[in-house]
Amino acid sequence: EVQLVESGGGLVQPGRSLRLSCAASGFKFDDSAVYWVRQAPGKGLEWVSGISWNSLNIAYAGSVKGRFTISRDNAKNSLYLQMNGLTTEDTALYYCAKGYNWNDHIDSWGQGTLVTVSS
Amino acid sequence: EIVLTQSPGTLSLSPGEGATLSCRASQTVSTSYLAWYQQKPGQAPRLLIYATSSRATGIPDRFSGSASGTDFTLTISRLEPEDFAVYYCQQYGTSPFTFGPGTKVHVK
Numbered sequence: 001e002v003q004l005v006e007s008g009g010g011l012v013q014p015g016r017s018l019r020l021s022c023a024a025s026g027f028k029f030d031d032s033a034v035y036w037v038r039q040a041p042g043k044g045l046e047w048v049s050g051i052s053w054n055s056l057n058i059a060y061a062g063s064v065k066g067r068f069t070i071s072r073d074n075a076k077n078s079l080y081l082q083m084n085g086l087t088t089e090d091t092a093l094y095y096c097a098k099g100y101n102w103n104d105h106i107d108s109w110g111q112g113t114l115v116t117v118s119s
Numbered sequence: 120e121i122v123l124t125q126s127p128g129t130l131s132l133s134p135g136e137g138a139t140l141s142c143r144a145s146q147t148v149s150t151s152y153l154a155w156y157q158q159k160p161g162q163a164p165r166l167l168i169y170a171t172s173s174r175a176t177g178i179p180d181r182f183s184g185s186a187s188g189t190d191f192t193l194t195i196s197r198l199e200p201e202d203f204a205v206y207y208c209q210q211y212g213t214s215p216f217t218f219g220p221g222t223k224v225h226v227k
Contacts, residue, residue, distance in 0.1 A: 059214030105169035
């Protein structure tokens, strides 16, 4: 069974940093593209960032480019999102998700970790 | 960045009725790279349709997808009580892989 378990969320002040993690199991992590998708309270889905299996393809939404960094450790079956310069607009539930190839639909989702940016 | 526009924003329908949801792209999106997801309150999204018209595993055949140019359509032939939810389209052909704003299907 595919499992994606996010962690690292919490309450953080504007301007500070936070690092999210996603632990993957039940599939070949090192063969899969993985993504971060967020959802602000009461709002729709926003694709945040993605990384291919070999880290050669990396992309960011314009709203986070230059502030967020995605990375993965295939040896640890883990995905990360380093978030710097957080603003209140970054408050959201952050989902870890997976596809097969880089240009692929999302076939599995985690349950999300909540990030709240507030003073 | 490709912008996806979904219409209508909200659909009020009764069980047994059909639903037609639209997703329009600001640029060309190959039919190979358009998906639809369903999300219910408090739950993560669930894949319904990928590559415009391929149903994901376990998705009933009352859900179907199609395309015409830059317009994509999700059709639910007869709404079951469990189909009342929010539906999102997503393009994954050109990064960033954007989502539409969603269509909420609720009980009339």
